[in-house]
Amino acid sequence: MSTNESMFRKQYFHGTRANLSHGDLIVPGYASNFGEGKPLSWVYCTGTLDAAMWGAELAVGDGPERIYLVEPTGPIENDPNLTNKRFPGNPTLSYRSREALRVVAEVTNWQGHSPEQLQHMKDGLARLKAEGGEIID
Template structure:
C-alpha cells in the first residue's frame, strides 16, 4: 500500500464496498446488529457501505479486531439511504457516496491489492476520533 486512495473518487459506478477486519466469504450475508467500530459497547442497527475506495479503506483500517483490513464488494438486499453521520455532519450532498441500510448486504467478493492510507494519515484519523470522544462529540446517528 503505497498510494493513498483519493477522497470522493467513485470506485466503480453502482458498486458498493464495505470495509472491515472481519474475514467473510462470497455469498455470506452481513447483517446489522454487530458492535460499532467507532463507539465501544454499541451494536449498530445499520450496515454502512460506500461507492468510494477512500471511505471503504477508512472502514477497513479503523475497524476493531485483529488481522488486516479487508474491503468487500457487496450487494444490498434492501433499500439504502445516505449516511447522515457523513452527509449531514461533514459533507453535504454526499460526495463520499456513503450509505447505510437496515437490511443485510451480500458479500460478492473481496477486493484485493487495494491501496490504503499512510500510517501517518491513519494515526491522524485515530487521534481526531480520540479527540471527538474526549469531548463527547463522537455520537453515531444510527
C-alpha cells in the same frame, strides 16, 4: 434491467477486519467496526474505495484489514453520520441500510493510507470522542 443500465450498475464497498466469504450477509444487530459496544441497527457501505479503506483501517481487532464488494438486499439511504455532519452532499458516497449487505467479492489489491494520514484520522476521532461526539449513530 436493460443492458445499458447493467453496464453502469453502482458498486458498493464495505471495509472491516471481519473474515467473510462470497454470499455472506452483513446484517444489523452487531457492534460497530469501531468498538462502540452497542449493537447497531444499521449496516454501512460506501460507493468509494477510499472510504472503504478508512473503514478497514480504523476497524477494531487484530485481523487483517479487508474490503468487500457488497450488494444491498434492501433500500439504502445517505449515512447521516457523515453526510449531515462532516461532508454535506455525500461526496464520500456513504450509505446505510436496515437490510443486509451481501458479500459479492473481496477487493484484494489495494494500498492503504499513509501512516501519517491514518494517525491524523485517529487523532481526530479521539478528539471527537473526548468532546462527547458520537462517531456512529
